[in-house]
Amino acid sequence: MHYVIIGNSTAAVGCIEGIRQADRAGRITVIAAEPWHTYSRPLISYLLQGKVNEEQMKYRPDDFYRANGCETLLGHGVEAIDPAAKKLRLRGGRVVAYDRLLAATGSRPWTPPLEGLDSVPHKFTFMSLDDAHALAAALEPGGKRVFILGAGLIGLKCAEGLSGRVQSLTVADLAPRILPSILDEEGSAIVREHIEARGVVFHLGQSVARFDGNKAVLTSGATVEFDLLVLAVGVRPNTDLVREAGGRVERGIVTDARGQTTLPDVYSAGDCVESWDITAGESRVLAVLPGAYRQGECAGLNMAGGDKEIKDAFPLNAIGFFGLHLVTAGSYAGEDYMRRSGQNYKRLVYADDRLKGFILIGAVERSGIYAALIRRQTPLSSIDFELIKEKPQLMAFSRQERARQLGGRV
Amino acid sequence: MKRIYVNEKWCLGCHLCEYYCAFANSGQDDMAKALKDVVIHPRIRIEEQDNISFAVNCRHCEEPLCVKGCISGALSVQDGLILIDPDKCVSCYTCVLSCPYGAIMPSEAGAIQKCELCTKNGRGQPACVEGCPNMAIVFEER
Numbered sequence: 001m002h003y004v005i006i007g008n009s010t011a012a013v014g015c016i017e018g019i020r021q022a023d024r025a026g027r028i029t030v031i032a033a034e035p036w037h038t039y040s041r042p043l044i045s046y047l048l049q050g051k052v053n054e055e056q057m058k059y060r061p062d063d064f065y066r067a068n069g070c071e072t073l074l075g076h077g078v079e080a081i082d083p084a085a086k087k088l089r090l091r092g093g094r095v096v097a098y099d100r101l102l103a104a105t106g107s108r109p110w111t112p113p114l115e116g117l118d119s120v121p122h123k124f125t126f127m128s129l130d131d132a133h134a135l136a137a138a139l140e141p142g143g144k145r146v147f148i149l150g151a152g153l154i155g156l157k158c159a160e161g162l163s164g165r166v167q168s169l170t171v172a173d174l175a176p177r178i179l180p181s182i183l184d185e186e187g188s189a190i191v192r193e194h195i196e197a198r199g200v201v202f203h204l205g206q207s208v209a210r211f212d213g214n215k216a217v218l219t220s221g222a223t224v225e226f227d228l229l230v231l232a233v234g235v236r237p238n239t240d241l242v243r244e245a246g247g248r249v250e251r252g253i254v255t256d257a258r259g260q261t262t263l264p265d266v267y268s269a270g271d272c273v274e275s276w277d278i279t280a281g282e283s284r285v286l287a288v289l290p291g292a293y294r295q296g297e298c299a300g301l302n303m304a305g306g307d308k309e310i311k312d313a314f315p316l317n318a319i320g321f322f323g324l325h326l327v328t329a330g331s332y333a334g335e336d337y338m339r340r341s342g343q344n345y346k347r348l349v350y351a352d353d354r355l356k357g358f359i360l361i362g363a364v365e366r367s368g369i370y371a372a373l374i375r376r377q378t379p380l381s382s383i384d385f386e387l388i389k390e391k392p393q394l395m396a397f398s399r400q401e402r403a404r405q406l407g408g409r410v
Numbered sequence: 411m412k413r414i415y416v417n418e419k420w421c422l423g424c425h426l427c428e429y430y431c432a433f434a435n436s437g438q439d440d441m442a443k444a445l446k447d448v449v450i451h452p453r454i455r456i457e458e459q460d461n462i463s464f465a466v467n468c469r470h471c472e473e474p475l476c477v478k479g480c481i482s483g484a485l486s487v488q489d490g491l492i493l494i495d496p497d498k499c500v501s502c503y504t505c506v507l508s509c510p511y512g513a514i515m516p517s518e519a520g521a522i523q524k525c526e527l528c529t530k531n532g533r534g535q536p537a538c539v540e541g542c543p544n545m546a547i548v549f550e551e552r
Binding site: 014040042043046051052056057058059060061289290293294297316317318319320325327329364365366367368369371372375387392393394395399402403405406407408409410 | 415416417418457458459462464465466469470471472475476478479481482483497498500501502503504505506507508509510511512514515516552
């Protein structure tokens with residue numbers, strides 16, 4: 001059996017570890033365009049900040065590939081999948097045959113057409129180690145003014161990473177609030193004030209009308225002068241390889257609950273796939289790291305002959321900015337329970353006797369107990385919901401359920 | 411694998427497990443010195459209300475969502491034991507959001523902390539179990 005994995009990030013590592021739970025002997029080949037040992041993508045902002053070095057960024061230890069019996073073809077892009085012949089063609093013409101394939105092709109930065117963008121001399125994206133290195137190199141000799149387009153997770157983590165190393169930081173977003181994909185208005189305002197206090201200037205509800213060299217004219221008419229531009233507007237799943245091979249693609253690559261695409265022996269996992277979000281009741285590209293690992297592992301187990309399904313996916317984000325932590329989960333349509341005290345903010349959203357989503361800012365302790373209510377779709381009528389609303393606690397469960405959780409096999 | 415199991419019927423709510431945990435992980439050899447006038451940050455925590463109390467700590471799950479979700483690779487499973495490498499932790503708290511028991515928490519030092527069954531502090535046996543006066547916390551194979 002020859003397993004081939006395209007990609008070398010979270011889903012790929014999950015796949016390797018999944019395969020090896022079921023098959024110690026099969027051959028595994030990891031092919032990726034990036035030449036590096038597997039690293040944690042979200043840590044690039046911490047690298048910029050100087051909080052971690054490249055050693056600490058390694059997602060798995062140095063002996064990971066050897067210990068798991070993997071051959072690696074790192075620095076090799078894949079040009080095409082031939083599902084009938086079960087072969088890949090690499091850039092440069094090399095052909096690699098597979099028995100089972102995982103396409104963990106991830107996502108790439110996406111920028112809408114913007115007038116004058118070509119005239120900007122120094123522009124960057126912020127998703128890869130190379131991106132972080134390029135941006136870090138451009139910061140020298142210091143005193144740079146940075147303009148970040150996009151106030152989402154990537155743009156704001158980039159801002160945090162740059163803070164203290166630049167003269168000014170300006171962030172613009174078409175959305176009227178920061179972190180629009182994970183925060184509501186009130187939560188967003190709390191985090192925005194916290195980030196503004198660190199000197200970041202926001203222009204929200206505005207796009208760039210045009211660039212003119214080192215100057216951006218916003219749709220409001222305001223102008224931003226800058227030395228470096230970071231484009232963090234959005235990301236798009238890398239679906240081309242699977243689509244061109246004839247696999248079904250909607251918002252992302254379509255897989256079944258086992259992680260298999262519509263092509264025989266071709267699986268997919270990570271930021272390139274869409275999955276059924278149990279809280280939204282629709283298929284979405286979830287693009288969150290814990291999900292990528294679980295999808296990769298599930299696909300790996302199944303590639304090695306297992307029968308595993310994921311039927312409890314939903315978005316989960318834990319992130320912090322300048323010491324303020326926030327966690328979010330699920331979706332926010334339903335009845336609300338809200339509490340606010342200073343920077344601490346809690347919103348629980350529930351419908352049909354189930355918790356559907358939540359936002360916690362500041363006090364995030366034990367939030368996994370809330371997430372488990374969503375994951376297990378626990379009927380709220382079966383627990384002391386009033387008690388658990390106040391704070392996450394196992395006391396809210398029945399004595400029997402507690403005995404199972406704390407005294408049983410897990 | 412031997413794990414810690416909690417039986418709330420026998421829990422007195424005395425919080426001794428929390429003190430033994432804090433002492434075991436304090437790096438000191440004198441319990442009084444380690445704990446006197448100190449706000450403790452134990453890895454095992456008592457929940458209590460009315461007449462009910464029980465201890466909660468890491469269950470060392472067979473399918474650990476904390477390890478699978480860890481963004482940096484700081485959490486790992488070694489022989490069934492879930493360990494944290496504080497040097498690799500960036501305190502994103504994805505594990506806090508992943509643990510269904512609420513058993514992973516921020517530490518004073520900055521990284522997260524969790525029960526490692528006293529394997530790293532030289533105790534050999536979990537201190538909370540030894541310190542529990544009523545066998546409400548046991549360490550055994552089930």
